[in-house]
Amino acid sequence: MADRVFSHAFDYLLYPFVMWKFGILNGGLVMTVVSCLLCYGSIRLYDWTKTDWLAIETIKATVNGMREFHGHSGPREFIASMLKKTDTIVFFFLSMKFDPFYTVLYLRQGAYQFNGFTKRDWKIFLSSVAVSNLYWWLPAYVLAYSGVSIWDHLSR
DSSP states (O other), rough: OOHHHHHHIIIIIIIHHHHHHHHHHHHHHHHHHHHHHHHHHHHHHHHTTTOOOHHHHHHHHOOOOHHTOSOHHHHHHHHHHHHOOHHEEEEEEEESOOHHHHHHHHHSSSOOOOOOHHHHHHHHHHHHHHHHHHHHHHHHHHHHHOOOHHHHHTTT
16 A cells, blocks of 8 residues: 555656656656666665565466466466566556566566566666656656646636
8 A cells, every 4th residue: 555655646746746847858857767766776675675565476476387387278378378478568568557666576587586686687677667757758747737737727
């Protein structure tokens, strides 16, 4: 719950405010840096506490088990083959729906390892920072200026 409250405050209050204050390009760059630092710090804290706060490791272990299925069950073989092909789709979905914190934790190798960043994890992290923030720049900008326009209209 705390994660959702923090995320909503960041996405719907702080992000639009900074976009309104500094404009779409400068505000977007500022918030990209802030987002990067917060997500990086969250991942470091997650690894340091070695606690699966959000059941990501549990979900990942289940999905990884399903990916590795080798047997004679048609539906299970199909699901396993689809799960092996979806990291790119999962990357974009998690980057746009959530943030780099979730994206890296879900896509890094293994479950319950809390082992920091590999070279692959850094690539995922930095790519997710770019995708998630570029995805959010325009909506945050529109939200900021819509709020200002509504406020100006109501205050007349």
